[in-house]
Amino acid sequence: MGRAKIAMEPITSDKKRKLTFNMRKQGLIKKAHDLATLCDVDVSMIISTNDQETPQQIFPPDSNQLNRLIDLYKHCTNPVNQYVLLDFFMDRKNKMEEELVKAKKKNVEAKYLSWFDFLDSLPEVRLREFALRLEK
Amino acid sequence: MGRAKIAMEPITSDKKRKLTFNMRKQGLIKKAHDLATLCDVDVSMIISTNDQETPQQIFPPDSNQLNRLIDLYKHCTNPVNQYVLLDFFMDRKNKMEEELVKAKKKNVEAKYLSWFDFLDSLPEVRLREFALRLEK
DNA sequence: GCGCCTATATATAAACA
DNA sequence: TTGTTTATATATAGGCG
Numbered sequence: 001m002g003r004a005k006i007a008m009e010p011i012t013s014d015k016k017r018k019l020t021f022n023m024r025k026q027g028l029i030k031k032a033h034d035l036a037t038l039c040d041v042d043v044s045m046i047i048s049t050n051d052q053e054t055p056q057q058i059f060p061p062d063s064n065q066l067n068r069l070i071d072l073y074k075h076c077t078n079p080v081n082q083y084v085l086l087d088f089f090m091d092r093k094n095k096m097e098e099e100l101v102k103a104k105k106k107n108v109e110a111k112y113l114s115w116f117d118f119l120d121s122l123p124e125v126r127l128r129e130f131a132l133r134l135e136k
Numbered sequence: 137m138g139r140a141k142i143a144m145e146p147i148t149s150d151k152k153r154k155l156t157f158n159m160r161k162q163g164l165i166k167k168a169h170d171l172a173t174l175c176d177v178d179v180s181m182i183i184s185t186n187d188q189e190t191p192q193q194i195f196p197p198d199s200n201q202l203n204r205l206i207d208l209y210k211h212c213t214n215p216v217n218q219y220v221l222l223d224f225f226m227d228r229k230n231k232m233e234e235e236l237v238k239a240k241k242k243n244v245e246a247k248y249l250s251w252f253d254f255l256d257s258l259p260e261v262r263l264r265e266f267a268l269r270l271e272k
Numbered sequence: 273g274c275g276c277c278t279a280t281a282t283a284t285a286a287a288c289a
Numbered sequence: 290t291t292g293t294t295t296a297t298a299t300a301t302a303g304g305c306g
Contacts, residue, residue, distance in 0.1 A: 001281040002302025010176045019273085020302080021175035027300060028171055028179075031164050031283095035183070039157035040146045042184045043164075046209045049177045056209060070206055073182045073192060137298040138285025156285080163283055167300095 021049075025057055032059050044069040157185070161193055168195050180205040 011017035025047055032043040044066050045059040058066050147153035161183055168179045180202050183193040194202050 001283095001300050003279055003281090003304085004302055005281060006174070006302070008170065008173055011174050015273095016302090017175050021171070021177065022273095023301065024167070024171045024175065028164070028167050030300090031160070031167055032181075034144065035157070035160045035164055037144055038142070038147050039153050039160065040186065041157065042182075042186075044182045044184075045168075046180045046205060047171070047177060048180075048205065048209065049175075056212065058209075067210075069182060069184065070210075073184065073194075074203075074206075076192065137283050137300095139287075139296055139298090140285055141298060142285070152285090159284060166283090 029057070029059050036060075042069050044073070165193070165195050172196075178205050180209070 011020055028047075029045070032045055035041065036043045043059065046066075047057040049056075060066055060069075147156055164183070165181070168181055171177065172179045179195060181193075181195040182202075185192075196202055196205075
């Protein structure tokens with residue numbers, strides 16, 4: 001796509017890979033946005049790096065909405081889903097406690113950082129787009 | 137991108153919209169695949185139409201893997217009240233207070249503009265489509 | 273690491289088969 | 290309709306500051 005064609009294989013150079021990642025991540029999210037807008041559909045996306053430093057990137061940016069879409073997907077996919085079964089047979093109290101601990105430990109920070117990163121990564125152009133839409 | 141530039145708004149013509157949807161859906165998935173391959177990251181995606189006839193499209197094609205990725209995401213982002221979240225950071229780092237306010241502001245803006253909030257869709261899942269795609 | 277630039281690779285809207 | 294083709298819009302690799 002650019003000056004040179006690149007092979008479809010993991011980029012070895014850390015620097016290049018990171019650079020390419022940021023650029024393409026941005027492009028992918030724009031494409032998702034375009035598809036959703038043009039065709040009136042829901043697109044949900046999670047981009048996770050193996051690097052714990054880097055926050056996950058989500059789409060749509062509203063994590064609540066993303067969760068709704070995911071839940072909707074799970075319901076439609078697995079009417080008799082494994083988790084439902086697990087819930088049923090599992091000691092409920094223990095499970096909830098477990099999740100609470102997790103939430104307290106790191107999840108809070110992760111969620112916030114994810115949002116913050118997303119906002120930071122938004123190009124001015126997109127922010128202006130938001131403003132324009134808001135005015136409408 | 138093609139012969140003519142099109143406006144970034146829902147395509148009214150059913151025929152065109154469907155056509156565009158299929159084309160861009162494919163393009164989006166290719167981009168997701170490229171990003172995952174080139175940058176060695178995990179990309180998960182669900183594309184749901186409001187039309188129950190149309191199956192949801194997922195990435196990666198292996199629904200088990202998709203579910204794993206989603207679960208991983210949920211583990212890192214348990215539902216936490218945003219105000220609690222903000223309070224947590226403000227108490228901890230007063231220096232960040234200003235930035236947090238800004239972030240919150242932008243956050244609200246983005247939420248308000250949650251473009252494709254077309255509310256609940258009840259798409260039907262047909263993973264067979266992926267099998268077919270794979271065979272091709 | 274960010275943003276801008278430019279040349280080139282891709283994606284794709286419309287036409288056509 | 291589903292698949293090519295084609296002309297044009299976008300995305301983006303590599304440079305530069």
